Amino acid sequence: MISISSISYYIGGRALYENASMFIKTDDKIGLIGLNGRGKSTLLKIINGDITIDKGAISKAKDCTIGFLNQDLLSYQSEDAILTVAMEAFKEAVDTQREIERILNQLEKEYSDDLVDKLTKLQEKFEHLDGYTMQAKAEEVLEGIGFTTKDLHRPLKEFSGGWRMRVMLAKLLLEKPSCLMLDEPTNHLDLPSIEWVENYLRNYDGAVVIVSHDRTFLNNVISKTVEVTNLDLVTYEGNYSYYLREKEMREEIQQNAFENQQSKIRQTERFIERFRAKATKSKQVQSRVKALERMDMIDEVVHDTAAVNFRFAFKQPSGRHVVSLKDITKEYGSQVILKHANAGIERGDKIALIGANGKGKSTLLRIIANTEKIEGESIVGHNVIYGFYAQHQLESLHVDNEILDELKQAGSGKSEQELRNVLGCFLFSDEDVFKKIKVLSGGEKSRVALAKTLISEANFLLLDEPTNHLDFISENILIQALQQYQGSFVVVSHNRHFVNQVANKIWYIENHQIKEYPGTYEEYEFWKKKNEITGLNQPMAENKSEFKPAKKVPNKNPIKVNEKKIKSLNQDLKKVEEVIQKLEAEKKFIEAEMAKPEIYSNFDKLAQVQKTFDSLNASLQEENSKWEKIILEMDELETAG
Numbered sequence: 001m002i003s004i005s006s007i008s009y010y011i012g013g014r015a016l017y018e019n020a021s022m023f024i025k026t027d028d029k030i031g032l033i034g035l036n037g038r039g040k041s042t043l044l045k046i047i048n049g050d051i052t053i054d055k056g057a058i059s060k061a062k063d064c065t066i067g068f069l070n071q072d073l074l075s076y077q078s079e080d081a082i083l084t085v086a087m088e089a090f091k092e093a094v095d096t097q098r099e100i101e102r103i104l105n106q107l108e109k110e111y112s113d114d115l116v117d118k119l120t121k122l123q124e125k126f127e128h129l130d131g132y133t134m135q136a137k138a139e140e141v142l143e144g145i146g147f148t149t150k151d152l153h154r155p156l157k158e159f160s161g162g163w164r165m166r167v168m169l170a171k172l173l174l175e176k177p178s179c180l181m182l183d184e185p186t187n188h189l190d191l192p193s194i195e196w197v198e199n200y201l202r203n204y205d206g207a208v209v210i211v212s213h214d215r216t217f218l219n220n221v222i223s224k225t226v227e228v229t230n231l232d233l234v235t236y237e238g239n240y241s242y243y244l245r246e247k248e249m250r251e252e253i254q255q256n257a258f259e260n261q262q263s264k265i266r267q268t269e270r271f272i273e274r275f276r277a278k279a280t281k282s283k284q285v286q287s288r289v290k291a292l293e294r295m296d297m298i299d300e301v302v303h304d305t306a307a308v309n310f311r312f313a314f315k316q317p318s319g320r321h322v323v324s325l326k327d328i329t330k331e332y333g334s335q336v337i338l339k340h341a342n343a344g345i346e347r348g349d350k351i352a353l354i355g356a357n358g359k360g361k362s363t364l365l366r367i368i369a370n371t372e373k374i375e376g377e378s379i380v381g382h383n384v385i386y387g388f389y390a391q392h393q394l395e396s397l398h399v400d401n402e403i404l405d406e407l408k409q410a411g412s413g414k415s416e417q418e419l420r421n422v423l424g425c426f427l428f429s430d431e432d433v434f435k436k437i438k439v440l441s442g443g444e445k446s447r448v449a450l451a452k453t454l455i456s457e458a459n460f461l462l463l464d465e466p467t468n469h470l471d472f473i474s475e476n477i478l479i480q481a482l483q484q485y486q487g488s489f490v491v492v493s494h495n496r497h498f499v500n501q502v503a504n505k506i507w508y509i510e511n512h513q514i515k516e517y518p519g520t521y522e523e524y525e526f527w528k529k530k531n532e533i534t535g536l537n538q539p540m541a542e543n544k545s546e547f548k549p550a551k552k553v554p555n556k557n558p559i560k561v562n563e564k565k566i567k568s569l570n571q572d573l574k575k576v577e578e579v580i581q582k583l584e585a586e587k588k589f590i591e592a593e594m595a596k597p598e599i600y601s602n603f604d605k606l607a608q609v610q611k612t613f614d615s616l617n618a619s620l621q622e623e624n625s626k627w628e629k630i631i632l633e634m635d636e637l638e639t640a641g
Contacts, residue, residue: 001024001060001061001178001207002023002024002058002059002060002061002179003024003057003058003060004058005021006019006020006055007020007021007055007057007058008020008054008055009046016039016042017231017233018231020056020231020232021056022233022235024179024207026178026207027206027207028209028223028224029202029207029210029222029224030207030208030209030224030225031212031221031222031226031240031243032044032210032226032228033218033226033227033243033472034228034229035471035472036441036444036471038229040228041070041183043228045070046058047066047179047181048066048068048181063178064178065177065178066177066178066179066181067176067177067180067181068172068181069172069181069182070183071183071184073168075161077164078155079155079156080156081156082147082156082167083135083142085156085167086138086171089138089172090130090131090134090138093130093134096122096125096126096129097126137174138170138174139152141170141174141200142166142167142170144193144197144200145170145189145193145197146166146189146193146356146357162187163188166189169197173200176206178207180201180204180206180207180209181209181210182212183211184211184213185210185212186494187468189494190357190494191355191356191494193356194217194494198217198220201221213467213470213471213475214496215472215497216495216497218240219239219240219241223238223239225243227247237611246610251301254299254301255301258298258299258300261295261297261298265292265295268288268291268292271285271288272285272288272289314458315457316385317347317383317459317487318381318384318385319347319381319383320347321346321381322380322384322460323344323345323368323378323380323381324343324381325342325343325368325379326342326378326379327340327342328342328367328374328376329341329376330374330375336512337509338514339512339513340376341513341514343514343516345460347488349489349490349504349505350482350488350504350505351489351490351491352499352505352506352507352521353508354492354506354508355509359508360509361492362464362492364507364514365464365490368462368490385456385458385459386460386461387453387456387461389450389453389462390463390464394445394446397448399437400436400438401436402435402436403436403437403440403448404419404433406437407419407448410452410455419455420433422454425477425481426450426474426477427447427473428448443471446469447474454481458487459486459487459488460487461490462489463491463492464492465493466491467498479501482502500520503521504520505518506520506521569630576630580623586616587620594606594609594613
């Protein structure tokens with residue numbers, strides 16, 4: 001559908017792409033990844049025709065239409081209601097509807113057969129364009145990405161930039177272009193909206209190209225990964241997790257080939273040096289010199305990874321009780337956020353505050369920080385020192401300061417070498433530390449602000465969406481830093497991978513109460529899905545510093561167990577277990593094949609075997625899910641009996 005052939009593009013004297021190629025098929029779901037500044041967003045603009053390339057060619061099928069969601073749309077304004085803006089996606093149907101209304105008004109004043117005939121044809125056209133369902137479709141998409149029914153008739157201009165971006169996303173999804181290009185679509189979405197968009201894009205009838213730093217989102221949507229690296233576009237036939245495994249294997253093969261070549265070069269150079277002066281060996285020497293000149297050099301692998309080896313310590317630990325919230329009520333007019341809510345944060349708690357936008361996450365963060373007026377009592381524990389990070393704090397950075405000076409002014413008392421070590425952890429090395437804040441990108445400013453927060457003497461951190469604008473490497477650095485952090489923190493984030501890596505407790509607001517799950521996000525998700533499968537939907541206990549599981553209500557009218565159903569489920573279980581056993585045996589065989597030297601040394605064979613392995617793994621996961629569902633259903637029936 002879209003062919004990108006040997007393109008080159010230069011900004012000033014710097015190459016962003018050189019002889020880069022990729023192909024987008026009609027049903028591809030592609031994740032475009034790479035470090036910030038490598039040209040991902042630029043490539044989308046090139047495909048869209050907004051930027052002219054210096055060399056190469058881009059060809060598109062005649063019927064190819066492109067829909068492009070980019071950050072420039074944040075500035076779009078309109079007096080129209082958001083439902084009207086979204087329905088602009090059905091332009092032909094909307095224009096037809098307006099023409100029908102015009103003719104109906106005309107018929108009230110003057111009747112004619114010509115007008116009736118024209119009206120009939122327009123109504124047929126309107127029906128053919130699915131005009132009678134377009135409003136319902138627009139409402140479904142808008143509500144799916146987080147708008148309430150009341151919101152739909154509010155003017156677009158009343159909403160913030162992030163919410164306006166959601167309207168643009170809805171309009172784009174409703175237009176259904178043959179190629180949908182999305183630049184950081186999850187930046188302005190909450191968790192329920194992200195999950196809705198994931199499901200929509202998985203089933204989208206067309207190609208999708210996504211630039212995103214949300215690896216869970218990518219894993220759940222894409223089937224192909226294209227990495228922007230070394231001025232080129234490298235394609236991997238799988239999702240982000242597949243890309244990580246495949247890249248590791250490719251790099252291992254490349255590194256082995258590089259080391260073998262270097263060894264051969266050293267041997268050849270030693271031979272040349274040793275026998276250069278001997279006339280009897282002159283032919284052999286010249287032959288080896290020419291061989292070196294003709295040799296296609298293999299590059300050494302440069303890893304795009306970084307490890308944090310700096311301990312973010314503080315001199316004064318907090319007391320056992322960090323913050324206690326007692327009988328908290330918070331209302332904005334008629335909108336109730338919290339009603340007689342209780343919660344407690346203990347030393348060592350690493351809490352992720354999750355949920356939909358508008359539920360009060362940021363308000364609760366401000367309540368914990370004691371910057372929000374409330375009814376009730378917020379008690380700060382002994383020796384608690386706050387540190388706060390939010391996106392608006394990027395504006396408080398001193399733009400004329402150099403990075404190193406900005407950290408010196410943070411008041412941590414650390415030496416220049418210690419600050420350099422910290423900046424090195426955040427990918428600012430050597431002369432980078434002397435860059436002025438005003439020349440940094442949004443992601444680089446985020447890293448500086450995060451470094452300032454983490455080097456403070458704070459033993460209790462409040463972090464509001466800290467991964468926004470961070471690429472995968474920067475996100476991984478933050479994860480490592482927070483894993484090493486010895487204090488307590490509360491983080492608001494919609495990034496599921498990040499939350500799962502750093503949090504040991506999950507908080508969410510439900511029925512105006514603060515609920516707590518005492519475990520990781522992955523465990524919380526399993527608990528939630530188990531409740532959905534069993535239909536129990538038991539609420540979590542209100543947070544009173546410790547988790548108390550909801551009591552199971554005994555069934556006063558027990559139903560007799562359906563023995564026939566249990567027998568049928570047992571048969572199904574046996575079949576699934578047989579399939580699992582077979583798949584596990586096949587998986588072991590493939591793993592043994594992958595370990596053979598003749599396989600892992602041959603890239604094409606390795607790729608083929610890897611594809612079979614991934615297919616088996618996916619089938620095994622699917623059968624394990626079936627097994628789990630049957631077990632839960634049997635358990636429910638037996639409990640009811």
